[in-house]
Amino acid sequence: MEELINKDIQIAETIPSEYYVDRDIFENIKNKIVNMWHFSAHEDQLSENNIVPIRHSKELMGEAIQLTREKVIKSLSNVCTHRGMIINNEPSNSKTMRCNYHGRTFDLSGNFKNMPKFEEVKNFPRGSDDLIDFSTVRWKGLIFTSTKKTKLPSWIKVLEDRIGWMRIEDFTHDTNYYKKYDVKANWALYVDNYLEGFHIPYVHSDLNEILSYEDYETEIFEGGVLQIGIAKEGENAFQIPENSKDFGKRIAAYYFWIFPGLMLNFYPWGLSVNLVIPISVDRTKIIYQRYIDNPSLIEEGAGGDLDKVEKEDRNIVEAVQIGMSSSSYIRGRYSPSMEKGVHHFHRILTNI
Ligand code: FES
Ligand SMILES: [Fe+2]
Structure with a gap:
């Protein structure tokens, strides 16, 4: 069968507009993506508290989830x-968890106690x-959760190979910074x-x-895309070590996107984590959190x-969302030099 999004970007057409406006297509995709790997938190959020409810988990993963830290971190x-x-509605520090409704208690591994x-x-x-103890993966201080027993994400190796030199595990959570944006558009836009x-x-x-x-770079990998912003003369850039393949480049930002909606944006000051949360066919919630390496x-x-x-x-x-419901627009084409990340995303999205 011919694929909806042709592998060859030079002849491919973009995703049909119904993907952005059709409720059934939206629900179908959402049901598939809820139990993929999602970002939960940075370990620094569990340094003072050993019980941390994940505020975004219900909308993103379809489950109310809390992280607990004993010998290991669990979701x-x-x-x-x-x-x-x-x-639990708030982070706390305790050896047990007690439900405030009728007093049932659990230990930090989730075992019923009393x-x-x-x-x-x-x-x-x-x-x-x-x-229930959901799947948890940790990489350099970042904690990922999946509600399904599923294989380890292949993109961890991509991150490790590319930016394993960063001391992400030492970044500190900016507790005063939690931004939420409501976007009147489909999450895929x-x-x-x-x-x-x-x-x-x-x-x-x-x-x-x-x-x-002219120097902006885009690379695709299984399950994600990396974009690299090169700094103009005089602008801030990373100090990249010699063992990195990027040594010698003046990189202002590494923008990693992991399917479906995780954005890990690394800047010389640290990491901005953006979560794209599909709410309905034309509503999306965006959450920004940040983890700091160099506050200055x-x-x-x-x-x-x-x-x-x-x-x-x-x-x-939001303007494009209006365009998607127009009878005069169905599909477009891609710029092979500028839109290979979009093309890659569309191929993932239409093959899940
Ligand atoms: S619902 Fe938790 S103790 Fe009753
Ligand atoms: Fe932009």
Whole structure:
């Protein structure tokens, strides 16, 4: 069968507009992506607290999930096995967890410990009285969770090979910074837009002063895309070690996108994690959190005024959403030099 998005970008057509406006297509895709690997937190968030509910987990993974840290870090269900109450709403530090509804307790591995007034209950407790322990993967301080027992993500090796030299595990969570944006557009339009630097000179005048448009690089890999922004003369860049294949380049930003909606943006000041959360066919929530390496560089360079760039992107994708419901637009074509990240995403999306 001919593929919807041709492998050859020179002849391929973009995703049909129905992908961005059809409720059934949206639901079908959303059901598939909820149980993939998703970002939960950075380990620094578990340094003072050993129980940390993941605020975005319900909308992104379809489950209320909490991280717990004992000997290992676990992603546990945050739903009480008695009558379904949410156990923890705030980070805390404790050896046990107690549900505030009727007092059932669990240990930090999710094992049922105690329940008042249950002495007469027969065949109790059972395995199903423990909290579900979801899959967890850690890489250099970043914690990923999947609600399905699934193989380790291949993109970890890509990150390791490329930026394994960064001391990401030592970055500190900026607790005062948690930004949420509501976008009136389909989540895939937000991702499309992120995956090309093509629009930078047209949409982001300030960013365009910092990045060298002609040197912008895009690489694809299984499950993701890496874009590299090269700094113009005099702008902030990474100090790249000799053992990196990027040694000698003046890199202002590494933009990693991992399917479906994880954006790991590394700047000389640290890491901005952007999560793209599909809410409905034409509503998307974006969450920004940040983890800091070098605080003195934070307002500078390509990772400086992220709010302004975000607003510029939002205006664009909301306008494109209107375009997607027009009877006069169905599909377009790709620029082979500028849109190979978008092409790669569309091939993943239409083959899941
Ligand atoms: S719902 Fe948790 S103890 Fe009843
Ligand atoms: Fe943009």
